[in-house]
Amino acid sequence: MTVTMDRYEADWNIVKRGWEAHVLGNARAFRSAEEAIKTFYAEDAKSTDQYLPVFVVVNREGLPVGRIQNGDGVVNFNFRGDRAIEVSRAFTEKNFGAFARGPLPDILYAGMMKYDGDTHMPPNFLVSPSAIEGTVSEYLCHEGVTSFAISETQKYGHVTYFWNGNRSGYVNGTLESYVEIPSDNIEFDKAPRMKAHEITQKTLELLAILSQLS
Numbered sequence: 001m002t003v004t005m006d007r008y009e010a011d012w013n014i015v016k017r018g019w020e021a022h023v024l025g026n027a028r029a030f031r032s033a034e035e036a037i038k039t040f041y042a043e044d045a046k047s048t049d050q051y052l053p054v055f056v057v058v059n060r061e062g063l064p065v066g067r068i069q070n071g072d073g074v075v076n077f078n079f080r081g082d083r084a085i086e087v088s089r090a091f092t093e094k095n096f097g098a099f100a101r102g103p104l105p106d107i108l109y110a111g112m113m114k115y116d117g118d119t120h121m122p123p124n125f126l127v128s129p130s131a132i133e134g135t136v137s138e139y140l141c142h143e144g145v146t147s148f149a150i151s152e153t154q155k156y157g158h159v160t161y162f163w164n165g166n167r168s169g170y171v172n173g174t175l176e177s178y179v180e181i182p183s184d185n186i187e188f189d190k191a192p193r194m195k196a197h198e199i200t201q202k203t204l205e206l207l208a209i210l211s212q213l214s
Helices: 012-024 033-043 085-092 136-142 196-213
Strands: 028-030 055-057 073-076 108-113 125-127 147-152 176-181
Touching (some): 028 033, 033 055, 073 085, 085 108, 147 196, 176 196
Parallel strands (some): 108 125, 147 176
16 A cells, blocks of 8 residues: 555655666565564564565675566556556656656557556556446436536545546536546555545535536
8 A cells, every 4th residue: 555556646756766666676675575474573563564674685795676667567467547558658658747757668568457547547458448338327417417526535436537447537517527536545444434524515516506506
């Protein structure tokens, strides 16, 4: 949850930490993954696998093992697109500005699927995505029904991108409204209610406006 895979641009620092480890080899060094995990748990009894810090495995000379370099092939085996798009952008976009990558390695990068059909991200993929047609949003827009979708950043794409058949943006911007409540950059187990209160309040406001219009 703290390294490499962010979603909906909630926290690009997560991707940055992964990039620095995978590509630059910059992270706390250990001789093995086992040593790293045992050390983290010994240092903090409340540690969990889900939130372990970033680390790299190094050889006897202290050099990172398996760092991504020129000529490598990289395959992202993540099936879902929400946590694969940002890191795919970092590896493939020439004009990337979310964080300083350093020299971009000359590699062949491919995703399990095309994670975003609108932006064609990533350009190379292993399995062609299914064409999803006849979504509920398409049906509602075809019938002239107004609607709004709301969630916090961490789940925003679930009620827009996924809901619309893996398409970014509106089906019909004159009939739909999307509302994003910014998420807090905090572990879910420390704030399990997430933004439920804020989403509820905003939904009530939107319903009140709709009732006045009708």
